[in-house]
Amino acid sequence: MLLSTIRRLVTITVDGRELRVPDGSTILQALYAVGDTTQADTPVLCWAPNLTPVNACRVCVVEVEGSRALVPCCARKVEDGMQVRTNPERVRHSRRMVLELLASSVDLSQAGGDVQRWIASYGVDPQRYGPPVAPADDRDHRHAGHHHYPDGSTAETVAQPVKIDNELYVRDYSRCIMCYKCVKACGTDAQFTFAIAAAGRSFDIRIATEYNSELPESACVYCGNCIGVCPTGALKSVREHVLRESGQWDPAAETVTTTICSFCGVGCNLELHVQHGQIVNVTSPSDHGVTHGHLCIKGRFGFQHVQNLPNQTNTHTGTPE
Amino acid sequence: MDLRLSSAEPTAAEQDVVDTALSGMLATPTDNQPFTDTGHNARGRRHLLLPALHAVSDTVGWISPGALNYIARRLSVAPADVYGVATFYALFSTEPRAARVVHVCDDIVCSLAGGKAVATALTAENVCWLPSPCLGLCERAPAVLHQLAGEPDFSQAPATPAKVLVAARGGTDAATADQEFANARMSAPQSGRAGVRLLGRIGVIDPTSLDDYRAHGGYAALRRAIQLGPSRVIAEVRDSGLTGRGGAAFPTGVKWNGVATAPQRPHYLICNADESEPGTFKDRVLMELDPFGLIEAMTIAGYATGCEVGYLYIRGEYPLATRRIQAAIEIACRRGYLGSDVMGEGFAFDIELRRGAGAYICGEETALLNSIEGYRGEPRNKPPFPSVSGLFGKPTVINNVETLYNVLEILQIGGPHFAEIGAGRSTGTRLFCVSGAIAVPGVYEVAFGTTLRKLIELAGGVTGELRAVLLGGAAGGFVLPPQLDMPLTLEGAREIGATLGSGVVLVLSTAADIAGILRRIAAFFRDESCGQCVPCRVGTVRQEEALARLTRGAPRGSWETELVLLSDLAQVMQDASICGLGHTAPAAVQSALALGLLTAPPSPLSNGSTTVKVRP
Numbered sequence: 001m002l003l004s005t006i007r008r009l010v011t012i013t014v015d016g017r018e019l020r021v022p023d024g025s026t027i028l029q030a031l032y033a034v035g036d037t038t039q040a041d042t043p044v045l046c047w048a049p050n051l052t053p054v055n056a057c058r059v060c061v062v063e064v065e066g067s068r069a070l071v072p073c074c075a076r077k078v079e080d081g082m083q084v085r086t087n088p089e090r091v092r093h094s095r096r097m098v099l100e101l102l103a104s105s106v107d108l109s110q111a112g113g114d115v116q117r118w119i120a121s122y123g124v125d126p127q128r129y130g131p132p133v134a135p136a137d138d139r140d141h142r143h144a145g146h147h148h149y150p151d152g153s154t155a156e157t158v159a160q161p162v163k164i165d166n167e168l169y170v171r172d173y174s175r176c177i178m179c180y181k182c183v184k185a186c187g188t189d190a191q192f193t194f195a196i197a198a199a200g201r202s203f204d205i206r207i208a209t210e211y212n213s214e215l216p217e218s219a220c221v222y223c224g225n226c227i228g229v230c231p232t233g234a235l236k237s238v239r240e241h242v243l244r245e246s247g248q249w250d251p252a253a254e255t256v257t258t259t260i261c262s263f264c265g266v267g268c269n270l271e272l273h274v275q276h277g278q279i280v281n282v283t284s285p286s287d288h289g290v291t292h293g294h295l296c297i298k299g300r301f302g303f304q305h306v307q308n309l310p311n312q313t314n315t316h317t318g319t320p321e
Numbered sequence: 322m323d324l325r326l327s328s329a330e331p332t333a334a335e336q337d338v339v340d341t342a343l344s345g346m347l348a349t350p351t352d353n354q355p356f357t358d359t360g361h362n363a364r365g366r367r368h369l370l371l372p373a374l375h376a377v378s379d380t381v382g383w384i385s386p387g388a389l390n391y392i393a394r395r396l397s398v399a400p401a402d403v404y405g406v407a408t409f410y411a412l413f414s415t416e417p418r419a420a421r422v423v424h425v426c427d428d429i430v431c432s433l434a435g436g437k438a439v440a441t442a443l444t445a446e447n448v449c450w451l452p453s454p455c456l457g458l459c460e461r462a463p464a465v466l467h468q469l470a471g472e473p474d475f476s477q478a479p480a481t482p483a484k485v486l487v488a489a490r491g492g493t494d495a496a497t498a499d500q501e502f503a504n505a506r507m508s509a510p511q512s513g514r515a516g517v518r519l520l521g522r523i524g525v526i527d528p529t530s531l532d533d534y535r536a537h538g539g540y541a542a543l544r545r546a547i548q549l550g551p552s553r554v555i556a557e558v559r560d561s562g563l564t565g566r567g568g569a570a571f572p573t574g575v576k577w578n579g580v581a582t583a584p585q586r587p588h589y590l591i592c593n594a595d596e597s598e599p600g601t602f603k604d605r606v607l608m609e610l611d612p613f614g615l616i617e618a619m620t621i622a623g624y625a626t627g628c629e630v631g632y633l634y635i636r637g638e639y640p641l642a643t644r645r646i647q648a649a650i651e652i653a654c655r656r657g658y659l660g661s662d663v664m665g666e667g668f669a670f671d672i673e674l675r676r677g678a679g680a681y682i683c684g685e686e687t688a689l690l691n692s693i694e695g696y697r698g699e700p701r702n703k704p705p706f707p708s709v710s711g712l713f714g715k716p717t718v719i720n721n722v723e724t725l726y727n728v729l730e731i732l733q734i735g736g737p738h739f740a741e742i743g744a745g746r747s748t749g750t751r752l753f754c755v756s757g758a759i760a761v762p763g764v765y766e767v768a769f770g771t772t773l774r775k776l777i778e779l780a781g782g783v784t785g786e787l788r789a790v791l792l793g794g795a796a797g798g799f800v801l802p803p804q805l806d807m808p809l810t811l812e813g814a815r816e817i818g819a820t821l822g823s824g825v826v827l828v829l830s831t832a833a834d835i836a837g838i839l840r841r842i843a844a845f846f847r848d849e850s851c852g853q854c855v856p857c858r859v860g861t862v863r864q865e866e867a868l869a870r871l872t873r874g875a876p877r878g879s880w881e882t883e884l885v886l887l888s889d890l891a892q893v894m895q896d897a898s899i900c901g902l903g904h905t906a907p908a909a910v911q912s913a914l915a916l917g918l919l920t921a922p923p924s925p926l927s928n929g930s931t932t933v934k935v936r937p
Binding site: 210 | 327386389402404405408452453679680840849852853859860862865867869870873877882890893895896899904
């Protein structure tokens, strides 16, 4: 960043190679900045460039000399003389297992291309835990400290009904990996609305409003910043959800146009995601100095008027608008 | 931040108890000024969230939407956050629940002792009961905890179906139930005998009397500490070689010195009394029968490390110990042993008592910090360590109950002398919680280096034929009969791949169902994982499922593929979990597999006569 403070450089050794990186950076930042191709492809799920690391997913673990357990490189700061190894067998094992445990319990089919690539390259085999259990409708009401003892014939998952309780976005928690990003974006990292929080415990942990009330009854202001940071498609706009459900979602045809939001004078950068002449989503780049990737309800959802023309048939969906 | 709350209003009773719980710390709202303490002032008191939730739950029996809204407004915390905290703890319900709930221990020891009969009787009589992990009353198994709305909670152990039914219908109150625990010999069979140090006052003094405590050497250690001054107290502790007794065995002197010399102020002291490791009950016995000892030891620790406030975080399932400690704190305050000028010596020290609410994970030190601060009890990533950035981001020393009692002994006999007791680097004496198939279960104090065989003999020997000993609790491992001559030291345990952990010595005879015990342990970790990190959250589920298949004799693929799967899970949990819970969740299962303790269930085709031994 242009105006960041000038920092002392420290020397760390990564896989036998000495790297000079600014003091105060995380190991992950160092790998991204000066690592080789493999090191720069360190898998991350709960980390995002515009959020404080929560280091919950543990997929980015590396070995650090002097530390008995592996350490999450997204959160661990570099220290002078630190010895880091990114490729021992136990690192690969942990990464494979984290991806495997998630893939066996969560629907990752809408997670980004990186995730699919990591799943393939780390040799993940989610099938070995058995066939998935039938979707559950009681996940919002499970009590901490109690569960039905399984017989092991099926593998427990987080599969559950989709929550559609408002016109702007859906919550499909069958796809939720509990990365806490939405909670951070709703709370202290962006919006300071605190409409959602982690609730429950153990495998029955979930993202919830108070007493699982519907979003319109909650503190939600529909900024959609939770959608913006969700890595697996658990949170998405109703528009995207409808198109996907009707088989008309077409990411191959998507173009992205950069523009500036016209609703107020702040000047947020917008990226309009367009499929077949229709805006399907609006995002903002995470490295933008004003938005840091976060928007408000107007920027993210206030685009319908652009395509809400009278007496025109939507060529994409074939329905009159 | 503006709060947006639902329209649910608190009842007068709910509002009252919340106001009482927060009084003294926050101005009580009046008709003219509905919420005087707001914004930063209120948010700076978020650590009152857990006490406020307790107050509502204790009075009404559940956390209603109205009560939750009121707490959210008083503390200026978002309702979703409060809900997230309330649903984290097993003792809180966010759905209406009976005013009287019986928590029936179905953990290892109580199951061996017939806890199931109690549960069956309660089901038959239509009483509201819930299964509970170990209630820490193993020397008196089977055990139950009565959680009551509007009256004090109490435990019953040993519990019989008849006794529990009477209590469940309101026929027993806390005072009567507490009297059942009067016999100290039942908890600490060595009590009154010569040679015990930590247990010296157990069963000898009246735990409610400060004068009795002083007549038996109480507060001599604090006087000695004041004579020495803080830095020499730390030197004594360092010379003693004392290591933490909570399970991690970190040198106490090093920990104290780190906090004492930290430039940032204030410093905080925390006593970790959230004893929840299945099979552990030593801290409970100490607190119930010698509560002033803990107050004095905490005062010394606070004096040495420069803390003016000590938080005592006690397990929520320990009603009697909580009452004893609460009373002791009040008396000590009144008599000038706590407060702004301790014993007229010119230093200040106060103790804040905090109750857990049913979460094993809160015994992990950083989870405990979050729990006190009013957040979900999720462990923090380390570094930074608590001695650098702990409670409220300040340097914090966290000690287990038993560790602190040792400090009294160190000051009385001197650090170097203390270091002569025990063996090698394991100095002093150690409390062991002996339970299960044993003639006289209870807390036993022996010098480090005593053999396991000797300890079992001290407890009257095994009832039946010894199959194995679960050493260190659910997070520990098994020891087989040929290994009984192992010395009980940190090194001795490590040598045979075991751990002393929190001092659990759970004796299993050939009558015990090892497969069932392993499944209970796996279920325990599946329930008690905080759910934050993937290796532990999903790993504990998969471990339980695989174990269920193995013990049912229905492996996916072969026994070997299941063993590979379990070992893959164990490795990722040990390597990549955030905290010690995940690191140790596979320990007992892996230990049982390595020792060949898990045998295939009898095949239905062979009349149940053959068993197949599993070799890893």
